[in-house]
Amino acid sequence: MKSNKRILFIVFIVIISLFLRSFYIIKYPINSRDAYRYQHLIENWEKDKSFNKSRTLPPLAIYIMRIPYAFANINAIKGGVIVNNILGIMIVLMLTLIVEMLFHNSYLSFYSGIVAATHFSLIMYSCNALRENTYLLGVCAVIASMLKYRMTSKFFYILAMAFWTSWVVLSRYEGIELLLVMPIIIFFISKGNIYLRGLKVIVYGFTLLCFTCIILKCIKFDDVNFMNYLHSIKNILST
Numbered sequence: 001m002k003s004n005k006r007i008l009f010i011v012f013i014v015i016i017s018l019f020l021r022s023f024y025i026i027k028y029p030i031n032s033r034d035a036y037r038y039q040h041l042i043e044n045w046e047k048d049k050s051f052n053k054s055r056t057l058p059p060l061a062i063y064i065m066r067i068p069y070a071f072a073n074i075n076a077i078k079g080g081v082i083v084n085n086i087l088g089i090m091i092v093l094m095l096t097l098i099v100e101m102l103f104h105n106s107y108l109s110f111y112s113g114i115v116a117a118t119h120f121s122l123i124m125y126s127c128n129a130l131r132e133n134t135y136l137l138g139v140c141a142v143i144a145s146m147l148k149y150r151m152t153s154k155f156f157y158i159l160a161m162a163f164w165t166s167w168v169v170l171s172r173y174e175g176i177e178l179l180l181v182m183p184i185i186i187f188f189i190s191k192g193n194i195y196l197r198g199l200k201v202i203v204y205g206f207t208l209l210c211f212t213c214i215i216l217k218c219i220k221f222d223d224v225n226f227m228n229y230l231h232s233i234k235n236i237l238s239t
Helices: 003-027 033-048 060-072 076-103 106-118 120-126 132-152 156-169 173-189 194-218 223-238
Strands: none
Touching: 003 076, 003 106, 003 120, 033 060, 033 076, 060 076, 060 132, 076 106, 076 120, 076 132, 106 120, 120 132, 132 156, 132 173, 156 173, 156 194, 173 194
């Protein structure tokens, strides 16, 4: 597909995404209980300058939704909706990219983008102050990075997979699943002998740990909260 036509397709998908999400916001008021729960957490985080110590909720999605409230004094729920709309459009574009990498068909990726842009659940996630979009964006980015690594074997994509895995784990507890499967996937899609593959898995794990620590440091997630979070993960894995 020519680059000009590709750009037009992307613009068209973005316009459809914005239109449908704007219509949803006008038509349906925000009534999610979770949204009001997160509003409370966002406001307390900004007031205390740290995440509530009694909480063991994964912090990243809450922190990202907090940005408009912290820096532009926008209502916590409205700020969360703004953030999720941006993330939602990124998810649609990421899904379009994944389909193109899988099938090498630009027209099929465009049609997939239309389906994603008009999917009711993705629209609903974008129009509420929820954590789903942060998580879904990370999952899509992990898949895209994995496909690019399989195609090119470039070391950069191991780092990308590590970063986005960390992003997913810090967004929702479901991200723990990636911690279990990604080392296996990297081992089998990597090129080289068994020792080189094992080394790449070790590099992935070490980089994942580094990115996790950096993200937690950047969002000022203190040691008490981190230990509570690890304890919550331990409880999930033991059930």
